[in-house]
Amino acid sequence: MEFILNDKAIRTDKPGGMTLLDFIRYDNHLTGTKIGCREGDCGACTVLVGELLEGRINYKSMTSCITPLANVRGKHVVTIEGLNMEALSPVQQAFVETGGTQCGFCTAGFIVSLSGYCMSGKEPEYNDGISAIDGNICRCTGYKSIERATALVIEKLAEKDVNDPVSWLVNEKFIPKYFLEIPKKLMVLKLANQSPNGHEEGLPKVGGGTDLYVQRPDDMVTGNVHAFYDVPALNNITLKDGQCRLGGEVTVSDLMDSKAFNHLFPNLKKHLKLVSSTQIRNMGTIAGNFVNASPIGDLTIFFLALDSVLTLSKTGGASRKVRLQEFYLGYKKLDLGHDEIVEFIEFSLLDDTTYFNFEKVSKRKYLDIASVNTAIRIKENNGNIEAIHASAGGVGPTPLYLTKTCAYLQGKALTPENIRSAVECLNEDISPISDVRGSKDYKALLLRQLFFAHFIELFPEKFEMEVLV
Incomplete structure (x- = not known):
């Protein structure tokens, strides 16, 4: 594999399943990237990964502790050491001036995430700056000082050239000069037309790795992997002939950044902000969320309510279609052959009389898994429910399509009385258990309230509210 680490060209035969964090720390001795949770939660291991797209580099923050080495092939990886210069950058200086460094352990992750935001082609906004560090946790609880540091950075970005942010940032000494040479170097790597790493039968299939590396780290880090993260055919969003078609390796951030998808779902960013953190959204893929088969998978619940259809393809070309609601056969059991992948996800586009909503409750509002989540797609016609699809997570062994509830409401008048009376069917659809996220009675009550919501x-x-309670 070849890629660029800070300003250094890397050529390695290390296994593609090795984590980027371990390669950075142990093979290259860049210890500013810290080991924290090793689950992608704390952000202490945050790096920037830059990919050459249409002549310019798009940098995204990622948690290196669960990033397979294979996923940075042909890219530019930036650690905190790669941002250091003779003097402190404005981002680093802002943390010093506001006392945002606290104990210092997490500081490198914050600096990397916020520097990545500076390199984006977006107009600087305080709320966007705060969002850029939503995957970094401060263990000292001094978050107000970090917010003040972010505000200072946004002020210093007021004159940023959004059309050529990297050049402007170099001139203003936000980032080192070597960044200007990276596009040419990545182009050389791209033209080398490297063969993908580990594309052999029998290897673990990996997209973003955000769940797989948490659940099976010891199995993953010592060998090669069948990497799907950079397959162009699986990373596209198409709206055509009344259908939306998504490649299986589209990430959550790809959805959030898609103008077409945002037009389709006006509250999309509000809904998807509830899914993990910026770093994980930059990595996690739709197919990976489906195949992980978590009973509370946010994307699974989202797309179940859209009555989505999956295209499953084999290595050789043969493919078949299966509805997402029929994909789950039991706890962690899928209608998916060992030689099949989720190639595409399709659903019918919403029209002016079709409405969609997603709800989620977790112990923390952001960067947390759901206690209960639910989504609904409903088509209204003259005050009646012409069509309805609803889903729920955290209330059964699999992500649930609420079959009885939808059948009961189909064709009925859209009234509070009918929605209240559907609760009996709702309770028949689910089978919650008591666990660390709440008792079974609590989860049933919570789903009822979210259904009303x-x-x-x-x-x-x-x-x-008072009508439905």
Whole structure:
């Protein structure tokens, strides 16, 4: 594999399943990238990964502790050492001036994440700057000083050239000069037309790795992997002939950045901000979320309510289609052959009379897994429910399509009385258990309230909180 680490060309025969964090620390002795949770939660191991797209580099923050080495092939990896210069950068200086460094352990991750935000082609906004560090946790609870540091950085970005941010940042001494040479170097790597690492039968299939490396780290880090993260055919979003078609390796951030997808779902960013953190959204793929088969997988619940259809393909070309609601056969059991992958996800586009909503409750609002999550797609016609698809997570052994609830409401008038009376079917659809995220009674009650919340959110003129309680 070949890639660039800071300003150094890397050529290695290390296994593709090795974590980027271990390669950085143990093979290259760059210890500013810290070992924290090793699950992608704390952000202490954050690096930037830059990919050459249409002549310019797009940098994204990622947690290196669960990033397979194979996923940075042909890219530019930036650690905190790669941002250091003779003097402190404005980002580093802002943390010093506001006392945002605290104990210092997490500081490198914050600096890397915020520097990555500076390199984006977006107009500087304080809220966006805060969002850029939502995957970095401060163990000293001094977060207000970090927010003040972010505000200082945004002020210093006021004159940023969004059309050529890297050159502007180099001139203003935000980042080192070597960044200007990286596009040419990556082009050389791209033209080398390297063969993908580990594309042999029997190897673990890996997308972003955000779940696999948490669940099976010891199995993954010592060998090669069948890497799907950079397959162009699996990373596209197409809207055509009344259908939306997504490649299996589209990430959560790809969805959030897609103008077409945001037009389709006006509240998309509000909904997807509830999914993990910026670093994980930059890595986690739709297919990976489906195949992980978590009963509380946020993307799974989202797409179940869209009545999505999967295209499963074999290594040789043969493919078949299966509805997402029929994909789960039991706890962690899938209708997926060992030689099959989730190639595409398709669903019918929403029209002016079709509404969608997603709800999630977790112990923390952000960067947390759900206690219960649910989504709904509903088509209204003259005050009646012409079509309805609803899903729920955290209330059964698999992500659930609420079959009985949808069948009961199909064709009925869209009234508070009918929605309240559907709760009996809702309780028949689910089978929650008590665990660390709540008792089974709590989860059943929570789902009921979130189910009501869909209608309060989508049809406020017909439903009020006191009417549905």
